[in-house]
Each structure stands twice: as C-alpha cells, then as structure tokens.
Amino acid sequence: MKQQLTADAMKKAQEEASAEVSALRDELNEKSQKVKDSQKRELEFAREKRQLQERLEQFDLEVEKRLISERSQIKQDVEKNVSDAYKLKERELQMKIDSMSEQIDDLKRKAEQGSPRDRGEVMELELEDILRNSFPNDVIKPVAKGVRGADVLQDVFEQGQHCGTIIWESKRTKAWSDGWLSKLKDDQREAGAEVAVLMSLVLPKDVESCACLNNIWVTCYDFAIPLASALRAGLGQTARARKASENRGEKMEMLYGYLSGPEFRQRVEAIVEAFATMKTDLDKEKRAIMKAWSKREKQIERVMRSTVGMYGDMQGIIGSSLPELREMEMKALAENGDEEDADDLKEKASV
Incomplete structure (x- = not known):
C-alpha cells in the first residue's frame, strides 16, 4: 500500500515534472522563435535602414548634382543679367561721355574763338594798356560801350600843354575791310581828333607794317607804339608852331596842310621804317x-x-x-x- 502510494506519487511527480518540462520547452521554443523573429526583424530593419541610408545618400547626391547644376545655371543667368545690365549701363555712360565730350569741345571752341564782341573788347583793353604804359603823360579815354565812335581817344600832352588828340580803332578779325576807313574818318570828324589810327591784326595787301590810307593811319600791333611816338612828335611840333604863330592864320593853314599832307605822312613812315630797320640792324x-x-x-x-x-x-x-x-x-x-x-x-x- 505504501509502495503503491509512493509509486503513484512518483508517477504523479513525474507527470507534473514532464508537464512542467514540456511547458518550459514550449516556452523556450516560443522565446527562441520570438528571438529568431526579433533577429529577423532586426536584420530586416538593418537592411531597410541600410537601404534607406543608401537611398538618402543617393538622394543627397542627386540633390547636390541638381544644386550644382541649378547653381551653375543661376550663375550663368545672373552673369548674363549682370552683363546685359552692365552693357546697358556702359552704353548709357558712353553716350553720356560722348555727349559731354561734344559739349566740352563746343565750349572749348567757343572759349577759344569767343564772340566777335569779346575779341574786340580784349583788343581794345590791350590797346589802352600799351598806350597808358608807353605814354604816362597822355590821357587815354576809352569810348563807352553802346556809344557810337572808335575805341580809344588819346589826348597828347607835352609839359602840361594839350597838343592834340589821336583817335584809335582796333580790329581783330580774319579779313580786312575797306569800310573801316570811312567809318573811322566819320568818327574822327565827330570826335574832333587831329589824327586817326586803325590798328588791325590783318592789314591790306600792300601794307606790311604801317601806311597812311585816305588820311587814316593803318598799322599792325607791333608798330602801334612806334607810330604813336611819331604821331605824338608831329602833334607836339604842330602845337608849338600853333602857339608861336597865334593870330597868324596863314601859317596855321600852312601847318595844317603840312600835318595832313604827304610830306608829314612820308616823314612818319620814314620814322617807323627807320625804327624797324634800326631794330633789325641792332639784332644783327x-x-x-x-x-x-x-x-x-x-x-x-x-x-x-x-x-x-x-x-x-x-x-x-x-x-x-x-x-x-x-x-x-x-x-x-x-x-x-x-x-x-x-x-x-x-x-x-x-x-
């Protein structure tokens, strides 16, 4: 009986142990399967991760290539736009420079040429200066602008005595005009001057330095002062003769005839020519x-x-x-x- 109970207990214990082992085995198998499934999923995950990484790298590479291509295209477009804008700006600036150059050339040409009035005023001022510097005892009076007449009146004085008046007209043109002589003669009559002188940069064809044409003395700039000196000497001589022959009408007429005659003109021409010859000889x-x-x-x-x-x-x-x-x-x-x-x-x- 006791053995029977022991055998039953042993059998029961074996069955329970077997069932427990079977359960543990099943649990182990289940866990092993789970581990395998987990490893499989992990492998798949790693493979998917690797594939995703490869796809990401490939995507980055494509994106980089596309960016490089687009950047190059954008650079080309920007350079083209900038080049076009620069060309337009350059063309605009060149047009402005050309326009300004034309304006500058025009202004230079106008400044160099000047208006005839401006050139005449410069010549008139130069004439006044050389007369004042050469003959400080004389009174040099410019004719006011807008007043009809010549350019300068020179009142000749010797030892405080008024000897006469020389009327001056200056011309700074490119061509000679015979009409100047008649106009200066009218101005001489109106001013009551004894002698009239026309100083011009351009002289008549037959005149080299100075000459008397129709009782009007014509001279160039270089011989203006020598001619003025000779004319002043003649006026001084006439004034002294006039003072010595006061109330002697006949002699006055003779002196006036001498002053306006060819002899006096020839003497003045001889003085001026002698001055030129002396200067040339002096240099030699x-x-x-x-x-x-x-x-x-x-x-x-x-x-x-x-x-x-x-x-x-x-x-x-x-x-x-x-x-x-x-x-x-x-x-x-x-x-x-x-x-x-x-x-x-x-x-x-x-x-």
Missing part, C-alpha cells in the same frame, strides 16, 4: 659783336702768349740786364701756375 649787330668779341679775345690771348714767350726767350739770352716788365711777369706767373695746376691734375689722374 648784337650777334656780330658777340662773334667779334669772342674772336678778338682768342686773338689777344694768342698775342699775349707769343709776347710772353718771346720775352722769356730774350731774358734767357740777355740775362738780368733785360728790363723787367711787371705785366709780363704776372702773365708768366699766371701761365706757369696754370701749367703746374694742369701737371698736378695729370699726376693725380695717373695715380
């Missing part, structure tokens, strides 16, 4: 004298050296009985000193 003489001075200086130097050499030879032959000449001694010392200095320089150069 200056050059000739400088050349002659240089030539004579060399000749004198050769004569002195020959004389000193001859004196030395004679002194060596005759001895101390030959009279001493101080100038010769000084000249010889100077030449010896120059020769010694030259020898010293040669020695230093050779060293």
Whole structure:
C-alpha cells in the first residue's frame, strides 16, 4: 500500500515534472522563435535602414548634382543679367561721355574763338594798356560801350600843354575791310581828333607794317607804339608852331596842310621804317659783336702768349740786364701756375 502510494506519487511527480518540462520547452521554443523573429526583424530593419541610408545618400547626391547644376545655371543667368545690365549701363555712360565730350569741345571752341564782341573788347583793353604804359603823360579815354565812335581817344600832352588828340580803332578779325576807313574818318570828324589810327591784326595787301590810307593811319600791333611816338612828335611840333604863330592864320593853314599832307605822312613812315630797320640792324649787330668779341679775345690771348714767350726767350739770352716788365711777369706767373695746376691734375689722374 505504501509502495503503491509512493509509486503513484512518483508517477504523479513525474507527470507534473514532464508537464512542467514540456511547458518550459514550449516556452523556450516560443522565446527562441520570438528571438529568431526579433533577429529577423532586426536584420530586416538593418537592411531597410541600410537601404534607406543608401537611398538618402543617393538622394543627397542627386540633390547636390541638381544644386550644382541649378547653381551653375543661376550663375550663368545672373552673369548674363549682370552683363546685359552692365552693357546697358556702359552704353548709357558712353553716350553720356560722348555727349559731354561734344559739349566740352563746343565750349572749348567757343572759349577759344569767343564772340566777335569779346575779341574786340580784349583788343581794345590791350590797346589802352600799351598806350597808358608807353605814354604816362597822355590821357587815354576809352569810348563807352553802346556809344557810337572808335575805341580809344588819346589826348597828347607835352609839359602840361594839350597838343592834340589821336583817335584809335582796333580790329581783330580774319579779313580786312575797306569800310573801316570811312567809318573811322566819320568818327574822327565827330570826335574832333587831329589824327586817326586803325590798328588791325590783318592789314591790306600792300601794307606790311604801317601806311597812311585816305588820311587814316593803318598799322599792325607791333608798330602801334612806334607810330604813336611819331604821331605824338608831329602833334607836339604842330602845337608849338600853333602857339608861336597865334593870330597868324596863314601859317596855321600852312601847318595844317603840312600835318595832313604827304610830306608829314612820308616823314612818319620814314620814322617807323627807320625804327624797324634800326631794330633789325641792332639784332644783327648784337650777334656780330658777340662773334667779334669772342674772336678778338682768342686773338689777344694768342698775342699775349707769343709776347710772353718771346720775352722769356730774350731774358734767357740777355740775362738780368733785360728790363723787367711787371705785366709780363704776372702773365708768366699766371701761365706757369696754370701749367703746374694742369701737371698736378695729370699726376693725380695717373695715380
């Protein structure tokens, strides 16, 4: 009975143990399967992750390629737009520069040429200045603008005495006009001037420096002052004669005839021509004298050296009985000193 119970207990225990082992085995199998499934899922996840990573890398590569391509296209578009805008701006600036250059050239041309009125005023002011500087005792009166008449009136004075009036007209044009003479003659009558002078940069064909045409003196700029000096001398002589022959109508008529006649004109022309000739001769003489001075200086130097050499030879032959000449001694010392200095320089150069 006891053995039966023990056997039953053992059997029951074995069955329970077997059932428990079977349950544990099933649980183990189940867990193993879960582990396998988990590993499988992990592998799939890793594979999917790797594939996703590859796809991401491929996507990044494509995106980078697309960005590079789009960046290059954008750069080209921007450069094209900038180039087009720059070309337009450059063309606009070039058009402005060309327009401004034309305006500048036009202004330069106008400034260089100036209006005829401006050129005439400049010539008139220059005439006033040279007359005032050359004849400080005279009264130089410019004719006011807008007033009909010539350019300048020169009242000639000698020792406080009014000797007469010279009326001046200046012209700065490219061509000569004979109508100027008749107009200046009318101005001379209106102003009551004794002498009329027309100074022009352009002279008639037959006039080189100055001439009297229809009792109007015509001159260039360079001979204006010499002509004025000669005319002043004539007016002074006439004034002195007028004062000496007051109440002598016949002599006054003679003087007036002399002043307005060809003899006086020829004398003035001779004075101006003599002035020009003297100036030319003076320049020639200056050059000739400088050349002659240089030539004579060399000749004198050769004569002195020959004389000193001859004196030395004679002194060596005759001895101390030959009279001493101080100038010769000084000249010889100077030449010896120059020769010694030259020898010293040669020695230093050779060293």
